[in-house]
Structure formats: structure tokens, C-alpha cells
Amino acid sequence: NAGVTQTPKFRVLKTGQSMTLLCAQDMNHEYMYWYRQDPGMGLRLIHYSVGEGTTAKGEVPDGYNVSRLKKQNFLLGLESAAPSQTSVYFCASTAGTYGYTFGSGTRLTVV
Amino acid sequence: EDKVVQSPLSLVVHEGDTVTLNCSYEVTNFRSLLWYKQEKKAPTFLFMLTSSGIEKKSGRLSSILDKKELFSILNITATQTGDSAVYLCAASVGNNRKLIWGLGTSLAVNP
Secondary structure, eight states, X not given: OOOEEEEOSEEXXXXXXXXXXXXXXXXXXXXXXXEEEETTTXXXXXXXXXXXXXXXXXXXXXXXXXXXXXXXXXXXXXXXXOGGGOEEEEEEEEOSSSOOEEOOOEEEEEO | OOEEEEEOSEEEEETTOOEEXXXXXXXXXXXXXXXXXXXXXXXXXXXXXXXXXXXXXXXXXXXXXXXXXXXXXXXXXXXXXXXXEEEEEXXXXXXXXXXXXXXXXXXXXXX
């Protein structure tokens, strides 16, 4: 019973490089979310999905893209990384009727 | 604009003390209020509250929601050093189940 799995756990990128963060859940949840967490800023929503094939922007979507081709996977892409994207990224999912389950996080540093 | 405000921002207590953490919210299309505990990793789920006046308990932790006054409290009795963490409150809103997060209360329990 893995819950929500995020890969990778750590990554260092150079400015301008691209990467994809993977979030996989095995709970058949409809709703999935990508957050970033920065000191003093709390958790901020980047993008979210209310079902397979759907995505929508959150409060801080610029510089990120997402895809949800399969219900269990929600991918977050950084097209051209910038130092301002240095953060801890969390994926979360919910069925909508109970709590939200979080992945263990990805610590990304852009140099 | 939707907002969730937690107080106090930080708290230092001694083992055995009882603490009360506050969360007030002003959101549209409110669905539920959630509490999470975050140590140096992903948030872990504590409670989800949807009905006013019904206390939820888990060991030494309990929480209650007041939908008329738009707030919730989290109580921790007989605190232990293992309770040291950031406690996050969030309101789930709308059909997309987005979470509006507070900035958290940082609790330090000293032996």
C-alpha cells in the first residue's frame, strides 16, 4: 500500500535545464495537486487535476506544466528552470470524501 | 479572496502542558476543514471536519469546528517532545476540492 510516491526525492538543476517530477498514487483518487513550499510562504498550489485528462492552474503556475494522461499519475514539468523555482515540491491526492494524502516531497535546487 | 489564518504563529511549551491552536477561515464554497502535522517532511493528516460542534479525537489530540463563527481549534493535551512540529490548517473549497492553507503554527515542546 504505497499511497503517493514522488520521484525524484532530490535534484539539483542548472538554470535553463528542464525536468519532470512524477507523482504516482495507487488509491484510485480522482483529485491530484502539485504544491510548492517555501519558508514563510506556506504551501502554494501550482496546478491540479480533477480527473484523468484534466488539468487546471493554481495560484503559482508560471514556469510549470502538468499532464495527467493516466488517472494514477500526475507529472509536473519545469521547462526552463530558474533559481526562483528552488523549493520543496509536494504532490497530494484525495478521493474528495476524506483527507488528502501527500507524497514525501522533492527537494529541488536550481543553481 | 479566500484566506485561512492560524494563530499563534509559534508557541513554546513544557512537556505536560495543554495547548490550543487556532484556525479561522474566510472562503467561498467551504467543504471541510483539515488539520495536518508537519515535521521535517511531508504533512501528515490529523483530522477532517465537516460538521459544526462535533469533536474529533485521536489520542491526546482533538479538534472541533464552528461553521457559524468560521473557526476551528486543535487541542493537544499532556504534550510530549514528539509533538514538536508545524501544525497546518487548510480549508477545502469548491468542486475541485482545492485546499486553502494557513501558514501554520510552529510548536516546540521542551522537556
